[in-house]
Amino acid sequence: MDPRTAAQLNPHFALVGGQEAVDRIVDEFYRLMDTLPEAAGIRAMHEPDLGPTKAVLKKYLSEWLGGPKTYSAERGHPRLRMRHAAFSIGPAERDAWLLCMKGALELVVTDEQFRGQLMQAFFKTADWIRNDPQGRPS
Ligand code: HEM
Structure with missing residues (x-):
């Protein structure tokens, strides 16, 4: 497919x-989670071997950005709140996750404005995933 056509079909994935x-x-996101002291708590929620988790997040994020739909083909609807229910996620855990993602985006995405848009979208998802009893309308 002509790359310009591909970019029109999935603008964020191409961008x-x-x-x-x-x-x-x-890769950078999990490297930061593995090394930043602020992320030690959320790192501990994951298996010692991050390989399988990385593979799943790569597929999920590609699809979320408008790329190939491999994640849902393999794992069905993401049901992210349900899939995170086993972990205790409050503001500190949300912010640690976002800190790792911010650092990863800074290393890979050069357009500052686009990075800001992505971070806003990640904030919404991360805050929706939050399952601490405080401050949730539900
Ligand atoms: C708010 C803080 C968050 C924490 C502490 C957190 C933590 C975790 C943990 C511990 C897992 C399980 C990993 C495994 O089984 O290998 C997981 C899975 C996952 N997380 Fe998060 N997460 C957070 C936010 C997010 C956000 C914002 C997204 C999406 C933008 C996301 C997407 C995923 C996906 C796609 C999976 C795999 C789901 C599957 O098994 O299909 N997470 N997360």
């Missing part, structure tokens, strides 16, 4: 830089 860029974002 980020396609699969290679998404893979780098996820």
Whole structure:
């Protein structure tokens, strides 16, 4: 497919830089989670081997950005709140997740305005995933 046509079909996926860029974002995201002291608590929620989790997040984020729909083909509807219900996620955990994502985006996505838009969208999802009893309308 002509790359311009592809960009029209999935503008965000193309804007980020396609699969290679998404893979780098996820690798950097988990590298930061593995090293930042602020992220130690959420790192501990994950398995010692981050390989399988990385592979899933790469597929999820590609699809979320408008790229290939491999995630839902393999895992069905994301049901992110349900899939995170086993973990205790409050504002500190949400912010640690966002800190890792911010750092990863800074290393991979050069357009500052676009990074800001992505962070706003991640904030909404991360805040919706939050399952601490405080401050939730539900
Ligand atoms: C708010 C803070 C968050 C924490 C503490 C957190 C933590 C986790 C943990 C511990 C897992 C399980 C990993 C595994 O089983 O290997 C997971 C899975 C996942 N998370 Fe998060 N997460 C957060 C936010 C998010 C956000 C904002 C997104 C999406 C933008 C997201 C997307 C996913 C996906 C796609 C999976 C895999 C689901 C599946 O099994 O299909 N998470 N998360």
